[in-house]
Amino acid sequence: xxxxxxxxxxxxxxxxxxxxxxxxxxxxxxxxxxxxxxxxxxxxxxxxxxxxxxxxxxxxxxxxxxxxxxxxxxxxxxxxxxxxxxxxxxxxxxxxxxxxxxxxxxxxxxxxxxxxxxxxxxxxxxxxxxxxxxxxxxxxxxxxxxxxxxxxxxxxxxxxxxxxxxxxxxxxxxxxxxxxxxxxxxxxxxxxxxxxxxxxx
Numbered sequence: 463x464x465x466x467x468x469x470x471x472x473x474x475x476x477x478x479x480x481x482x483x484x485x486x487x488x489x490x491x492x493x494x495x496x497x498x499x500x501x502x503x504x505x506x507x508x509x510x511x512x513x514x515x516x517x518x519x520x521x522x523x524x525x526x527x528x529x530x531x532x533x534x535x536x537x538x539x540x541x542x543x544x545x546x547x548x549x550x551x552x553x554x555x556x557x558x559x560x561x562x563x564x565x566x567x568x569x570x571x572x573x574x575x576x577x578x579x580x581x582x583x584x585x586x587x588x589x590x591x592x593x594x595x596x597x598x599x600x601x602x603x604x605x606x607x608x609x610x611x612x613x614x615x616x617x618x619x620x621x622x623x624x625x626x627x628x629x630x631x632x633x634x635x636x637x638x639x640x641x642x643x644x645x646x647x648x649x650x651x652x653x654x655x656x657x658x659x660x661x662x663x
Contacts, residue, residue: 463619463621463622466617466619467490467493467494467497467619468497470494470617470619471493471494471495471497471498472497472498473617474498474499474500474588475616475617476569476588476589476590476591476613476614476615476616476617477491477494477588477589477590477591477616477617477618477619478554478590478591478592478593478597478614478615478616478617478618478619479491479590479591479592479593479618479619479620479621480592480593480594480595480596480597480618480619480620480621481592481594481620481621481622481623482594482623483594484623485621485622485623485624486621487552487592487594487621488507488550488552488592490592490619490621491505491548491550491590491592492505492550494548494590495547495548495550495588495590498548498588500546500547500548500587500588502546502547503544503545503546503547503548503587504543504544504545504546504547504548505544505547505548505550506540506543506544506547506548506549506550506587507550507552508521508522508540508549508550508551508552509552509553510551510552510553510554510555510556510557511552511553511556512553515558518557518558518561519561519564519577520533520537520539520577521539521540522539522540522541522561522564522565522568522574523539523541523564523568523574523575523576523577524536524537524538524539524541524542524574524576524577524579524583525537525539525576525577525578525579526576526577526578526579527578528578529576529577529578529579530577530578533577533578536576537576539574539576541568541574541585541587542574542583542585544585544587545585545586545587546586546587547587547588548587548588548589548590549587549588549589549590550590550591550592551589551590551591551592552591552592553592553593553594554591554592554593554597554614555593555594555595555597555600555606559605559606559607562606562607562610563607563610565610566607566609566610566613569589569610569613569614570613572584572585572586572587573585589614591614597611597614597615598611625662625663628660631659631660632648635648635651635659636648
């Protein structure tokens with residue numbers, strides 16, 4: 463995974479990161495950003511599942527003043543905010559299907575039109591998307607657009623769960639114990655506790 467990410471970070475290719483919740487997909491995205499030529503630019507996170515469906519378009523593409531009730535000021539969407547850096551679209555599988563063609567167009571053309579606006583605004587951002595779903599299966603079930611999937615998955619990695627990489631467990635335990643005050647060591651743990659940790663799925 464690290465070798466793949468090193469190669470991917472050196473390019474500007476769109477990246478799809480798959481993995482279960484809690485495997486560190488955002489950390490992967492942030493690491494790719496920091497190792498890229500865009501490291502000095504912004505790293506903007508947009509959680510597609512955390513915004514109400516009615517506001518997703520405004521958050522992604524921005525809106526002009528008066529575009530809808532409550533739009534008292536013009537607002538730059540995350541695409542504009544990420545200009546010169548990286549836009550991380552977390553939980554892309556949650557994006558409403560009716561907005562998927564608009565996102566596809568924005569990614570292809572690297573330009574947006576704010577809600578309620580007529581001006582086309584260009585942006586230059588690398589796109590990294592993440593999901594805890596298997597997007598290829600979502601495409602087969604007609605819940606996710608195939609053309610958007612292929613656009614996002616120009617490069618693709620899967621972050622394995624900890625149970626699939628148990629060699630990392632001692633390193634993590636050592637790290638967390640070192641943050642205790644006073645610091646502790648993994649040697650302080652009993653064999654019974656190690657067995658319990660290794661058996662936990």
